[in-house]
Amino acid sequence: MEPLNTTLPLLWFGLVALFLTIYLITDGFDLGVGILTLTAANEERRGIIINTLSTVWDANETWLVCTGGLLYGAFPLAYATIVNALYIPITMMVIGFIFRAVAFEFREHSINKTFWNFGFGGGSLLVAFAQGLVLGGVIAGIKVDEAGNFIGGTWDWLNLPSILVGLTVVQGYVLIGSTYLITKTEGELKRYHYITAKFSAITTFIGALILTIAAPLFYEQIRARVSHQPEILIFAVIPLLATGAMGLLLNSINRREEKMPFVWTIVVFLVTILSLAFVVFPYIIPFSVTIYQASSSLSSQVLMIAFIGFFVPIILFYNVYLYRVFQGKVISPHYGD
Amino acid sequence: MSFLSDTVMLSRIQFAITSIFHMFWPILTIGMSWYLVVMEVLWLKTKNPDFYRHARFWSKLYILNFGLGVASGVAIEFEFGANWAPFSVAVGDFLGSILGFEGTMAFMLEAAFLGIMIYGWNRVPPIMHLLATMFVAIGATLSSFWIIIANSWMQTPAGGEMVNGKFMVSSYLAAILNPAALNSWFHMVLAILETALFVIGGISAWYILNKRHPAFFSKSFKIAIALAILVTPLQIIAGHFSGEQVYHNQPTKLAAIEALWETVPAGKSAPWNVLVAPNVEEGKNNWTLSIPDGLGMVLAMKPQLSEPVLGLNEWKPKDRPHAVSLIFYTFRIMAGIGFLFVGLMGASVIQWLRGKLTVQNITEQPWLMRAWILAAPLGYVAVECGWMVREVGRQPWIVYGQMRTADAVSHVPASNVLVSLIAYTSIYLLLFACALYFGSRIIRQGPNLEVSLPHEGLAKSSKTGHITQTVSN
Numbered sequence: 001m002e003p004l005n006t007t008l009p010l011l012w013f014g015l016v017a018l019f020l021t022i023y024l025i026t027d028g029f030d031l032g033v034g035i036l037t038l039t040a041a042n043e044e045r046r047g048i049i050i051n052t053l054s055t056v057w058d059a060n061e062t063w064l065v066c067t068g069g070l071l072y073g074a075f076p077l078a079y080a081t082i083v084n085a086l087y088i089p090i091t092m093m094v095i096g097f098i099f100r101a102v103a104f105e106f107r108e109h110s111i112n113k114t115f116w117n118f119g120f121g122g123g124s125l126l127v128a129f130a131q132g133l134v135l136g137g138v139i140a141g142i143k144v145d146e147a148g149n150f151i152g153g154t155w156d157w158l159n160l161p162s163i164l165v166g167l168t169v170v171q172g173y174v175l176i177g178s179t180y181l182i183t184k185t186e187g188e189l190k191r192y193h194y195i196t197a198k199f200s201a202i203t204t205f206i207g208a209l210i211l212t213i214a215a216p217l218f219y220e221q222i223r224a225r226v227s228h229q230p231e232i233l234i235f236a237v238i239p240l241l242a243t244g245a246m247g248l249l250l251n252s253i254n255r256r257e258e259k260m261p262f263v264w265t266i267v268v269f270l271v272t273i274l275s276l277a278f279v280v281f282p283y284i285i286p287f288s289v290t291i292y293q294a295s296s297s298l299s300s301q302v303l304m305i306a307f308i309g310f311f312v313p314i315i316l317f318y319n320v321y322l323y324r325v326f327q328g329k330v331i332s333p334h335y336g337d
Numbered sequence: 338m339s340f341l342s343d344t345v346m347l348s349r350i351q352f353a354i355t356s357i358f359h360m361f362w363p364i365l366t367i368g369m370s371w372y373l374v375v376m377e378v379l380w381l382k383t384k385n386p387d388f389y390r391h392a393r394f395w396s397k398l399y400i401l402n403f404g405l406g407v408a409s410g411v412a413i414e415f416e417f418g419a420n421w422a423p424f425s426v427a428v429g430d431f432l433g434s435i436l437g438f439e440g441t442m443a444f445m446l447e448a449a450f451l452g453i454m455i456y457g458w459n460r461v462p463p464i465m466h467l468l469a470t471m472f473v474a475i476g477a478t479l480s481s482f483w484i485i486i487a488n489s490w491m492q493t494p495a496g497g498e499m500v501n502g503k504f505m506v507s508s509y510l511a512a513i514l515n516p517a518a519l520n521s522w523f524h525m526v527l528a529i530l531e532t533a534l535f536v537i538g539g540i541s542a543w544y545i546l547n548k549r550h551p552a553f554f555s556k557s558f559k560i561a562i563a564l565a566i567l568v569t570p571l572q573i574i575a576g577h578f579s580g581e582q583v584y585h586n587q588p589t590k591l592a593a594i595e596a597l598w599e600t601v602p603a604g605k606s607a608p609w610n611v612l613v614a615p616n617v618e619e620g621k622n623n624w625t626l627s628i629p630d631g632l633g634m635v636l637a638m639k640p641q642l643s644e645p646v647l648g649l650n651e652w653k654p655k656d657r658p659h660a661v662s663l664i665f666y667t668f669r670i671m672a673g674i675g676f677l678f679v680g681l682m683g684a685s686v687i688q689w690l691r692g693k694l695t696v697q698n699i700t701e702q703p704w705l706m707r708a709w710i711l712a713a714p715l716g717y718v719a720v721e722c723g724w725m726v727r728e729v730g731r732q733p734w735i736v737y738g739q740m741r742t743a744d745a746v747s748h749v750p751a752s753n754v755l756v757s758l759i760a761y762t763s764i765y766l767l768l769f770a771c772a773l774y775f776g777s778r779i780i781r782q783g784p785n786l787e788v789s790l791p792h793e794g795l796a797k798s799s800k801t802g803h804i805t806q807t808v809s810n
Contacts, residue, residue, distance in 0.1 A: 054452075054456060055452035055453075055455075055456045055457075056452055058403075058407060058448040058451055058452070059445065059448040059449040059451075059452065061407065061411070061448075062440070062444050062445050062448040062449075063445075064411075065410075065411060065414060065440050065444055066437075066440035066441050066444065066445060068414050068415070068436075068440070069414070069433075069436040069437040069438075069439060069440035069441070070437050070440070070441070072417070072418070072425065072429060072432075072433040072436055072437065073429075073433035073434040073435075073436060073437030074433070074437075076425060076426050076429020076430065076432075076433045077426050077429070079418050079425060079429070079433070080417075080418045080422035080423070080425040080426045080429065080747075081422065081426075082418070083415055083417075083418025083419045083422070084418055084419060084422035084747045084748060084749065087419050087747070087749050087753050087757075088753065090415050090418075090419055091415075091419065091757045091760070093415075094411055094412045094415055095760060095761075095764065097408055097411050097412075098408040098409065098411075098412065098764060098768070099764075100408075101404040101405070101407050101408035102404050102405055102408055102768055102771070102772075104404055105400060105401045105404050105775070106771055106775060109401075109775040109778060109779070110775070149422070149423070149426070149748065150422065150747075150748050151748060154749070154750055154753055296429055296430045296433060296434070297430050297505065297506065299506060299509070300430045300431070300433070300434050300506065300509075303434060303509055304434045304437055304438075307438060307441075307442075308437060308438070308441045311441045311442055312441070315441060315445050315449075318446070318449050318450070319445075319449055321449075322449045322450075322452055322453065325452075325453055325457055325460050325461060326452065326456070326457075326460065
């Protein structure tokens with residue numbers, strides 16, 4: 001049983017990371033588009049922008065629900081402790097989600113759309129910023145007792161780096177939302193989102209750069225990890241990869257390519273997520289509880305891998321099918337078929 | 338106002354409010370998704386475009402409710418960790434895998450095919466659209482299955498034991514098929530179908546009463562009646578089995594449901610209380626109005642009980658539920674509505690058999706229509722009441738007999754919970770009012786009977802290479 005004890009938590013860490021990655025990309029553009037509706041010049045354009053999401057937003061958000069479920073199933077202690085410790089940003093995120101989800105329909109049916117327009121855009125912004133605070137709070141480390149239960153303060157997550165992470169996540173989502181809109185819209189809307197894409201690519205890069213430099217300075221744990229041999233090689237290569245992908249992204253935006261900005265943005269996201277995984281691993285509650293300490297029982301992990309492992313390809317298959325059914329440009333602000 | 342500084346009490350209130358609010362939306366959408374399946378099958382079989390128009394009309398109400406269900410459901414998933422972390426850790430081995438199953442098997446299926454069901458009419462062939470609607474219905478129903486399994490396990494934990502404050506599962510099958518699981522799920526699925534049927538029937542009745550498209554809505558009205566013939570009597574049976582299960586496995590809850598303080602020994606008969614004024618401090622009822630020998634009839638269908646029924650005074654006050662009046666009366670409201678639905682179904686069937694529901698005669702049944710309109714919200718009332726019985730009746734336990742609610746609450750200051758409680762409550766009140774307002778607007782606007790059939794009237798837009806996402810509805 002010894003090999004299972006070490007490989008299963010590893011496998012689950014990978015699976016949770018996979019779901020989280022798909023979530024960050026799909027709901028990333030979803031939330032980014034939501035934020036961009038705040039800048040839409042008129043109601044017709046806003047309608048078209050929102051319409052690029054109407055068929056996929058629920059599936060995108062469900063990746064988070066699944067990530068939460070899998071994290072809870074595979075690492076119950078991590079799920080409970082992290083969500084407990086980040087009570088305030090998590091609640092902010094949920095409230096943002098609520099306004100966003102209802103605004104799709106409420107906006108459509110209301111005569112004066114101002115309130116729900118703001119609910120949609122503001123809700124998206126709130127979710128994005130709160131997710132950044134959650135990420136910042138997790139990276140900063142969570143104070144736990146010897147059993148792994150949260151014992152820190154309510155405001156532990158609130159500090160300068162976590163606010164910077166929050167702002168950077170907002171920029172990153174606007175970036176991926178802009179490049180998604182380039183693929184889904186035409187004419188003036190498309191032109192406009194090349195500009196927002198370029199602007200947010202630059203601000204994202206600046207935010208990421210500051211964080212990459214500041215995190216090891218602020219946090220001893222991160223400093224120890226990134227300067228450790230032989231991982232130092234990884235942490236030297238990753239920023240180079242990210243910079244390279246960012247350069248290719250800017251280039252494709254400048255050349256007004258249609259699909260490639262979105263693709264390069266996804267590459268930037270993947271590199272960023274990979275580097276975060278390296279910083280955190282093997283901890284699941286940084287930097288005190290490892291995946292081995294937080295994992296659920298062997299039988300639970302085996303049962304889940306059998307069932308959920310079976311469903312993962314099916315899920316991926318029908319999600320791809322969904323996107324294929326609705327491929328092509330959206331040119332009408334009206335809602336419906 | 339000491340509860341304002343009591344994290345346990347505030348967390349309980351918050352969970353109650355968020356789950357009461359959440360419940361309103363999925364119970365309609367799950368039931369309605371099956372109704373949409375029926376309409377689409379009828380359309381494909383009969384080629385009568387009215388069934389297609391029905392599917393389009395009801396899915397407008399569907400999608401309005403759906404967003405609210407998703408949003409309020411996400412809140413609950415995070416509450417498990419945010420407000421109930423020690424509980425989540427202690428039972429994570431079981432509950433975590435169940436929530437993982439729910440997400441990957443059920444939620445995702447529903448969410449992905451929802452897009453096709455609502456917006457895909459012109460994008461996929463009709464048979465694929467029917468499949469999408471069926472996947473939505475199956476996904477939603479599977480969600481209800483897994484969440485009822487999780488909750489039933491909290492009512493009648495099985496398949497393992499608590500070791501050092503953590504539940505160790507020895508048999509997942511036994512844990513999933515715990516004593517409350519299947520009968521609770523049947524009871525809930527039937528409740529979901531009943532709620533949706535009486536909402537659809539009630540709205541159809543409103544149109545018929547107001548002589549708006551009576552021929553069109555007599556179709557949906559009669560389908561609702563036809564399905565109610567099956568569903569409403571089954572619910573009485575399912576309810577009875579649920580009651581029996583509580584009788585055998587959760588004696589404190591049963592005693593609270595019946596406001597029974599003193600044990601009734603086997604072989605004796607006892608009255609069934611209709612109205613009581615419970616006195617929790619003294620452990621008795623101040624007064625009662627009851628049916629002689631009724632308890633045996635209700636629990637065992639005979640006057641004398643073959644097994645004893647334990648009274649609340651068998652337990653110390655700290656080991657039994659306190660909100661006896663709430664449990665007692667919400668149970669009676671729920672059960673009463675169940676019987677009312679059977680009666681309304683029966684009256685409607687009689688009128689149907691007498692030929693009063695034909696297209697010519699149906700507008701001359703104002704009283705029947707009014708009864709259906711009044712019955713439309715009752716399914717919600719019954720479901721909410723039933724869940725209050727189930728959850729409040731389980732107290733003081735969060736996992737019956739294994740873990741106390743007071744030991745399950747997170748390390749969070751009361752002020753945080755108070756702020757989030759106020760935020761959720763005020764947002765939910767606003768959203769509830771908006772949902773009613775927009776829902777009634779959709780109903781007042783009525784169906785679009787000119788809507789063109791899928792894949793018709795699209796030629797011009799597809800020529801340009803774009804398939805527009807335009808409304809024809």
